[in-house]
Amino acid sequence: MSAPVQPPSNALIRKLEHYTRLSEEDRAAALGLCGERVQRFRAKDDLVREGEAPRVVRIVLDGWACRYKYLEDGRRQVVGLFLPGDICDLNVFLLREMDHFIGAVTSVAVAQVTRDAFEALTLAHPRLLQALWWETLVNMAIQREWLMNLGSRTAFERIAHLMCELYLRLGAAGRTQGLSCEWPLTQAMIADITGLSTVHVNRTFQAVREEGLVEVRDRVLTIRDLDALMQAALFSPNYLHLGQEGRHLDANDGAEAALTGRG
Amino acid sequence: MSAPVQPPSNALIRKLEHYTRLSEEDRAAALGLCGERVQRFRAKDDLVREGEAPRVVRIVLDGWACRYKYLEDGRRQVVGLFLPGDICDLNVFLLREMDHFIGAVTSVAVAQVTRDAFEALTLAHPRLLQALWWETLVNMAIQREWLMNLGSRTAFERIAHLMCELYLRLGAAGRTQGLSCEWPLTQAMIADITGLSTVHVNRTFQAVREEGLVEVRDRVLTIRDLDALMQAALFSPNYLHLGQEGRHLDANDGAEAALTGRG
DNA sequence: CGATTCCTTGAGCGCATTCAACACGAGTGG
DNA sequence: CCACTCGTGTTGAATGCGCTCAAGGAATCG
Numbered sequence: 330m331s332a333p334v335q336p337p338s339n340a341l342i343r344k345l346e347h348y349t350r351l352s353e354e355d356r357a358a359a360l361g362l363c364g365e366r367v368q369r370f371r372a373k374d375d376l377v378r379e380g381e382a383p384r385v386v387r388i389v390l391d392g393w394a395c396r397y398k399y400l401e402d403g404r405r406q407v408v409g410l411f412l413p414g415d416i417c418d419l420n421v422f423l424l425r426e427m428d429h430f431i432g433a434v435t436s437v438a439v440a441q442v443t444r445d446a447f448e449a450l451t452l453a454h455p456r457l458l459q460a461l462w463w464e465t466l467v468n469m470a471i472q473r474e475w476l477m478n479l480g481s482r483t484a485f486e487r488i489a490h491l492m493c494e495l496y497l498r499l500g501a502a503g504r505t506q507g508l509s510c511e512w513p514l515t516q517a518m519i520a521d522i523t524g525l526s527t528v529h530v531n532r533t534f535q536a537v538r539e540e541g542l543v544e545v546r547d548r549v550l551t552i553r554d555l556d557a558l559m560q561a562a563l564f565s566p567n568y569l570h571l572g573q574e575g576r577h578l579d580a581n582d583g584a585e586a587a588l589t590g591r592g
Numbered sequence: 593m594s595a596p597v598q599p600p601s602n603a604l605i606r607k608l609e610h611y612t613r614l615s616e617e618d619r620a621a622a623l624g625l626c627g628e629r630v631q632r633f634r635a636k637d638d639l640v641r642e643g644e645a646p647r648v649v650r651i652v653l654d655g656w657a658c659r660y661k662y663l664e665d666g667r668r669q670v671v672g673l674f675l676p677g678d679i680c681d682l683n684v685f686l687l688r689e690m691d692h693f694i695g696a697v698t699s700v701a702v703a704q705v706t707r708d709a710f711e712a713l714t715l716a717h718p719r720l721l722q723a724l725w726w727e728t729l730v731n732m733a734i735q736r737e738w739l740m741n742l743g744s745r746t747a748f749e750r751i752a753h754l755m756c757e758l759y760l761r762l763g764a765a766g767r768t769q770g771l772s773c774e775w776p777l778t779q780a781m782i783a784d785i786t787g788l789s790t791v792h793v794n795r796t797f798q799a800v801r802e803e804g805l806v807e808v809r810d811r812v813l814t815i816r817d818l819d820a821l822m823q824a825a826l827f828s829p830n831y832l833h834l835g836q837e838g839r840h841l842d843a844n845d846g847a848e849a850a851l852t853g854r855g
Numbered sequence: 856c857g858a859t860t861c862c863t864t865g866a867g868c869g870c871a872t873t874c875a876a877c878a879c880g881a882g883t884g885g
Numbered sequence: 886c887c888a889c890t891c892g893t894g895t896t897g898a899a900t901g902c903g904c905t906c907a908a909g910g911a912a913t914c915g
Contacts, residue, residue, distance in 0.1 A: 348686075398740055400826045406743040408736040423611075423726045425837035428733050428830050463686045465728075470691050472735045473671040477661055479742035480669040480787030484903070515861065524743030529903050531863060563663045567691050574688040747871070778893065792871055794895060 339363060340414030340502035341388060345460040347501050349575035358454040363388055366441040370394075370433040376417075377431040383421040385441040389413055392437030393513055397521065398429045407521040409472065410434070412495070414502040419465050435513045463575060470568040471498075479524045482563065484533045487523040489562035492543060494569070496552060501571055512550035537561075602626060603677030603765035604651060608723040610764050612838035621717040626651055629704040633657075633696040639680075640694040646684040648704040652676055655700030656776055660784065661692045670785040672735065673697070675758070677765040682728050698776045726838060733831040734761075742787045745826065747796045750786040752825035755806060757832075759815060764834055775813035800824075 342359050345351060351359065367390065370376055376387065376394060389411045396409035396417075408429065411417060417431060422444050442450075451458035474494070478487045499510045516534060520527040537543055542558045544551045552558055559566075605622050608614060614622065630653065633639055639650065639657060652674045659672035671692065674680060680694060685707050705713075714721035737757070741750045762773045779797060783790040800806055805821045807814045815821055822829075 396736065398736065400740070400744055401828075402826070404744040406740050408739040408743075418729065418732070420725050420729065423722060423838060424729055424833055425835065426830070428833070429736060459686065462683050466681065466683065466687055469681070469732060469735065472732065472739070473659065473661070473692060475739055476671040476735070476742060477663065477669045479739060480671075480784075481663055481667045516863095517861075521743075526904055527861095528863090528905080532903090535863085563665070565664075567689070570687050570691070572688065575686060779895095780893075789872055790893095791873080791895090795871095798895085 338503050340390070340412075340504065341416070342414075343503040344414040344501050345457075345464065347571045347573065348460050348463040349456065349573070351456065351460065355454050355457045355460075358450050358457050362442050362447070362450060363390055363440045365443070365446055368439055368441060370437045370439070372433050372435050372437075375430055375432045376437070376439060377427055379427050379430050381427050383418070383424055383427055385443055386419060386421065386447050387417040387431075388440040388442065389415045389417070390438040390440055393434035394431055394437050394439070395434050395518075395522075396429050396431055405521050406524065407518065408475070409468075410495070410522070412498050412502055413504055415468075416461065416464055419461055434518065459575065463570070467568075467570050470570065474568045484523070484525050484529055485536060486562050487525070488519065488530065488533055488537055489542065489558055490564050491519070491522065492537075492550060492552070493555075493559050493562050493564040493566075496550070496555075497566055497569055497571070501569070508552040508555060509549055511548060512545055513548050601766050603653070603675075603767065604679075605677075606766040607677040607764050608720075608727065610834045610836065611723050611726040612719065612836070614719065614723065618717050618720045618723075621713050621720050625705050625710070625713060626653055626703045628706070628709055631702055631704060633700045633702070635696050635698050635700075638693055638695045639700070639702060640690055642690050642693050644690050646681070646687055646690055648706055649682060649684060649710050650680040650694075651703040651705065652678045652680070653701040653703055656697035657694055657700050657702070658697050658781075658785075659692050659694055668784050669787065670781065671738070672731075673758070673785070675761050675765055676767055678731075679724065679727055682724055697781065722838065726833070730831075730833050733833065737831045747786070747788050747792055748799060749825050750788070751782065751793070751796055751800055752805065752821055753827050754782070754785065755800075755813060755815065756818075756822050756825050756827040756829075759813070759818075760829055760832055760834070764832070771815040771818060773813055774811060775808055776811055 339360060341363055342351065342356055345359065366385075370392075377383070379398070391413050393413075394411040394417075395407050396411075397405055397407045399405050411431075417439075421427075451461065471494070474490075478490055482490060495512075496505060496508075496510050499505050504510060514522075516530045517527045519525075519534070520530045523530065525533070538545070540557075540561070541553055542561060543553060558564070602623060604626055605614065605619055608622065629648075633655075640646070642661070654676050656676075657674040657680075658670050659674075660668055660670045662668050674694075680702075684690075714724065734757070737753075741753055745753060758775075759768060759771075759773050762768050767773060777785075779793045780790045782788075782797070783793045786793065788796070801808070803820075803824070804816055805824060806816055821827070
């Protein structure tokens with residue numbers, strides 16, 4: 330666990346390659362996007378505030394961020410989580426003002442891509458653009474699954490489901506080790522994500538641990554029994570669409586494309 | 593209320609023009625999209641089923657549809673509503689299989705646009721494509737607001753909020769009359785949308801009526817006091833982004849573009 | 856070492872659920 | 886025509902999941 334912080338094998342690219350195999354040029358272009366105006370934020374700082382005019386597309390390079398909103402009377406709800414490799418809204422700049430906040434959960438590094446840079450790069454790399462579209466569709470699917478969580482799952486299931494989802498999403502970005510992943514979420518944060526009170530999150534989280542499904546130590550989550558956890562959460566990974574769904578569009582650096590049988 | 597079914601002043605175009613003013617050619621292109629392979633479904637039929645391969649982009653021309661999912665044990669959750677003029681996922685065909693159902697709430701007419709037709713038309717009409725992007729971003733914002741609903745609002749607020757949202761969305765599509773709009777949702781449906789039981793929806797719905805906020809007769813909702821309803825719902829319309837946010841990109845058929853003061 | 860943040864526990868209450876029954880209208884078939 | 890079903894809306898009663906309020910403990914940090 331005390332491994333040096335490796336220059337983190339670009340999370341965006343690792344994730345996009347769960348959709349299709351990118352060519353060298355596509356990878357280079359993606360890396361280019363991730364190199365644009367990199368900025369760091371400390372935990373709890375806001376990257377973007379409600380009412381601001383969106384000017385750039387942001388890509389999370391490292392650390393966790395979240396979308397959140399307030400009700401007038403102060404109730405707070407987290408409506409999305411950004412993990413390394415996640416993109417904060419392709420094309421946001423079409424909107425005049427943000428309707429929510431984006432805040433740093435941990436300390437965070439983000440690339441901020443201007444509209445022009447974004448359009449130039451994607452125009453030159455249609456396959457990359459398509460992979461980014463896929464990312465957007467998956468994000469929408471994740472939002473829908475969160476609606477399932479809040480609307481239909483019990484407290485226990487919600488928390489278990491969140492663990493499954495984040496573990497798999499981090500895995501897709503190359504940020505897991507065996508059955509362990511970072512777990513920087515405070516219980517208050519989990520409460521805002523799951524729509525529960527902190528007290529109830531505390532008790533329910535304990536229940537999940539006492540069922541022997543997971544362990545948490547030093548901000549690291551370790552899943553003891555992934556199948557059991559997924560079952561308890563009524564978790565089905567299909568909505569993450571991680572199965573190389575754009576294989577037939579692979580860059581054919583080699584000759585593999587012809588072998589896929591798709592297309 | 594027994595007005596003839598007027599050829600319904602294309603809802604998609606009316607809605608998109610809340611983003612930017614389209615040129616005649618853009619409008620023609622949009623109409624072209626809406627004319628592609630029109631198909632009708634009866635209430636409760638599925639347009640798309642989970643597990644299917646998405647092949648076309650669907651545009652709702654008339655009637656209501658919904659996205660929904662099941663949990664393994666049968667709990668059902670509606671995760672989105674499609675009103676006239678709404679688009680069922682730009683670019684879905686990038687995904688290998690659907691992770692949810694799309695069902696007809698009322699009888700519905702949809703245009704089914706193939707990938708090629710879609711790409712050809714938008715390639716030729718970049719401003720239209722941009723408007724469709726805006727539509728997508730607004731849909732994502734609506735999903736987020738639904739998360740607010742389920743996570744943070746009380747039953748009363750959820751139902752009131754749903755009324756506000758649908759009234760304004762229908763208004764943007766040109767489907768309201770004064771403070772009235774169609775209201776085809778059964779209470780069981782509202783339960784699946786709001787994550788409540790049908791029994792509780794019934795009682796809460798009554799409470800909303802008894803507060804004098806709304807009336808429902810013959811599947812028509814009439815809002816008695818919009819301000820009060822919005823206040824009771826903690827409703828803020830900003831997330832619908834209906835304020836001509838792309839004005840500076842208007843088609844300059846005439847000379848208005850120069851007058852907007854934006855850009 | 857004090858301050859702050861985070862986690863934990865207890866007790867009581869309440870919003871929403873479940874179960875069960877009934878009313879009503881539309882549609883169907885005998 | 887009536888009997889029947891089915892979908893929808895309505896109501897009552899009992900239970901419970903999750904909330905609020907309150908306080909104390911543990912960990913982290915300047």
